[in-house]
Amino acid sequence: MSSDIVIAILMTMAGAATPILLAALGELVVEKSGVLNLGVEGMMLVGAVITVAVTLTTGNHLLAVACAAAAAALAALIFGVLTLTLSANQVATGLALTILGTGFSALFGRPYTGKSVPTVGSPFPAELATDPVWRLLFGHSVFVYLALIMVVAVWWFLQRTRSGLILRAVGENDLSAHSMGYSVIGVRYAAVAFGGAMAGIAGACFPLALTPQWVERLTTGKGWIALALVVFAAWRPFRLAAGAYFFGLMMIFEVYAKSSSSFRVLPSEFWAALPYLATVVVLVLISLRREGSSSAPACLGKPFIAAG
Amino acid sequence: MTQFNRRTMLKIGGAAAALPLLGSRAFAQEKLKVGFVLIGMPDDNGWNYGHDRGRQEMLAAIGEDKVETTVVTNVPEGPDAERVFRELAQQGHKLIYGTSFGYGDYIHKVAKQFPDVKFEWATGNATAPNVSIYNAKFHEGRAVIGTVAGLMTKTNKLAYVGSIPIPEVRMGANAFAIAARKVNPNVTVKVVYIDSWFDPAKEAEQARALIDQGVDIIAQHTDGPVIPQIAEERGIVGVFGQGADMSAFAPNTQLTAIIDRWGPHYTKSVQSVLDGTWVESSVWDGLASGEVEIGPYNAKVPADVVAKAEEVKAAIIAGTLHPFAGPIKDNTGTERVAAGDVIDDGEFWGVDWYAEGIEA
Incomplete structure (x- = not known):
């Protein structure tokens, strides 16, 4: 493999990892507050279709991403009302949100099918990215940098701020947090809305950076990978970033392996199965270290009903 | 409806x-x-x-x-x-x-x-x-686009993105490669599968991977227009619309398209049910009957290339050229079809090898 190919693989890997990372970061915060929202895929699709609609109507990418975040956050708040205020089952409601998002996006996206969406490029001047090695640093779409900034921001928020401490307290022991006077429901609403907004931005990556068009089910299950990744990363932002890039590399490795003669020793089905094989191996390794399972927020998925 | x-x-x-x-x-x-x-x-x-x-x-x-x-x-x-x-x-x-x-x-x-x-x-x-x-008989159309690809590639690296490795997809790749090598014996064709009929993200990633490896013309046997979009974005020499004219997605890059025309068959078969004359049958038509059409050529395709492609098309319609006429070697060098012989419609479905020049 020449260095050009290695750079190309790394570039494409960052692109593929980014939507998963963005969505998983949002879900990490949601789960840290003790809520399990399985509707990530649905919210991503809402974000994706809104992005396409706004981009094609106004041509303004920033507005499109903002609308995508807002719309997906709104979808998340529907989930919030049902599970937090009305104490509905979170697993069932989350799955319903995915179905709702899939259906809504398919219906809403009808007029936009079959149109090319202008993509967003790198935020840096093009001259910086002419050299292949510099391209690795400066040649990505703006989402790649945003996702990495958000990793640090989420870590800093959870570990270094008072609000982050409260959010974790709500997720670990909702009754104690409640008795100390914190609004458990209020914190969880905020977390759910943030998770929705992040999923919406993740959805926006697809039409603006990866597949410049709208088709039904555009995100092809990446929301589920994001959900798995949160567990995989044991609810830690930096491990989440590493996990997302690892998944991204596995997914991308397949497409390069299939088209390169160096990998012809094994059939293409093997490379297609590789991400899943790698997942199993990594999960086994993590569980051997006996720290994966104990790191789940204690109140994850349990409804909170304040007594009195 | x-x-x-x-x-x-x-x-x-x-x-x-x-x-x-x-x-x-x-x-x-x-x-x-x-x-x-x-x-x-x-x-x-x-x-x-x-x-x-x-x-x-x-x-x-x-x-x-x-x-x-x-x-x-x-x-x-x-x-x-x-x-x-x-x-x-x-x-x-x-x-x-x-x-x-x-x-x-x-x-x-x-x-x-x-x-x-x-x-x-x-x-x-x-x-x-x-x-x-x-x-x-999409492979008849693929012989035409293979001719265009063989004449227009600059890197001599072509690619064929397939959906699922079934005989029909493999034979499409074979027809494409055979026709391309007939006009340019130096070309190689990378055949890759995305293992799905629909996975736009994977199609896009696969197209980028191929372009990164020097491929400058991509033909596809998948259902949507993502690959033409990526090709347009990267500015490679060309792609071909599959199933329909995809020039809206790749105005500068789509060289031509293979267009499916199912209307004549549907009309005929519905009419036969109305008339009570429907019988068990196996219909397999191609360029000659209009089920497969070649779309308009891009303005950047030189006139002599268009002429050569149209010549191939006309010969297939007239029956003087068979897309799988021997001699054909497979990609390990074994002769599979002798000179003067062809792969007929029955043998078509059993072909489990790739033609010479294909990397798969």
Whole structure:
């Protein structure tokens, strides 16, 4: 493999990892507050279709991403009302949100099918990215940098701020947090809305950076990978970033392996199965270290009903 | 037209069995009810679009006073398809088209239970007394685009992105490679599969990976226009529309397109059901009968290349050129077809090798 190919693989890997990372970061915060929202895929699709609609109507990418975040956050708040205020089952409601998002996006996206969406490029001047090695640093779409900034921001928020401490307290022991006077429901609403907004931005990556068009089910299950990744990363932002890039590399490795003669020793089905094989191996390794399972927020998925 | 998707079918499925939902229509003119089962959406600008356009042409030709259609979209090639076919049959559809290869088992199963309902299986490989198969010789079109690709590539690296490794897809790649090497013996064709009929993200990533490795012309056998978009974005020499004209997605890069025309077949087969003359059959036509069309050539394709491509097309239509005429070697160097021989329509489905010049 020449260095050009290695750079190309790394570039494409960052692109593929980014939507998963963005969505998983949002879900990490949601789960840290003790809520399990399985509707990530649905919210991503809402974000994706809104992005396409706004981009094609106004041509303004920033507005499109903002609308995508807002719309997906709104979808998340529907989930919030049902599970937090009305104490509905979170697993069932989350799955319903995915179905709702899939259906809504398919219906809403009808007029936009079959149109090319202008993509967003790198935020840096093009001259910086002419050299292949510099391209690795400066040649990505703006989402790649945003996702990495958000990793640090989420870590800093959870570990270094008072609000982050409260959010974790709500997720670990909702009754104690409640008795100390914190609004458990209020914190969880905020977390759910943030998770929705992040999923919406993740959805926006697809039409603006990866597949410049709208088709039904555009995100092809990446929301589920994001959900798995949160567990995989044991609810830690930096491990989440590493996990997302690892998944991204596995997914991308397949497409390069299939088209390169160096990998012809094994059939293409093997490379297609590789991400899943790698997942199993990594999960086994993590569980051997006996720290994966104990790191789940204690109140994850349990409804909170304040007594009195 | 009644348009259902998979989810509304779920809802009405149970109700339809119990309630005479469509009873009121039975009093009207005894319209023939025709069902279409699609694997994706009619607005995919590719495979499903082609079938839906064929349906519309059929409706226009026969008249909506004689026939009404139901389209069920997004039906996966799995056990759920069986339910969809059964429900269409139960709802009184007398002719049902399944437009994907993977529906075969389910069509045959349901067809046994509804002997008076006619089924037609697109790209299928087995018939029954009430199951016909119909297909188009896309490989004839691929011989034409292979000629264009062989003449226009600068890096001599071509690629063929396939969906699933079934005989039809493999033979498309073979036809493309054989034609390209006939005009340019130096080209190699990378054949890769995305292992799905629909996965735009993977198609895009695969296209980027190929371009990164020096491929400058990509042909595809997948359903949507993502690859032309990526090719346009990267500014490579060319791509080819598949199933439909995709020049809207790649105005500077689509060299030409292979266009599916199912209208003539649908019109003929619906008419035969109306006339009571439908019989078990296996239809497989190509360029000559208009089921496969070559789209307009991009302005950047030089006149001599267009002339050569049109010459290949005309020769195939006239029957003087066979896309699989020997001598053909496979990619290990073994001679598979002797000079003067061809791979005939029967042998076609059993070919399990790739032609010389293919890296797969």
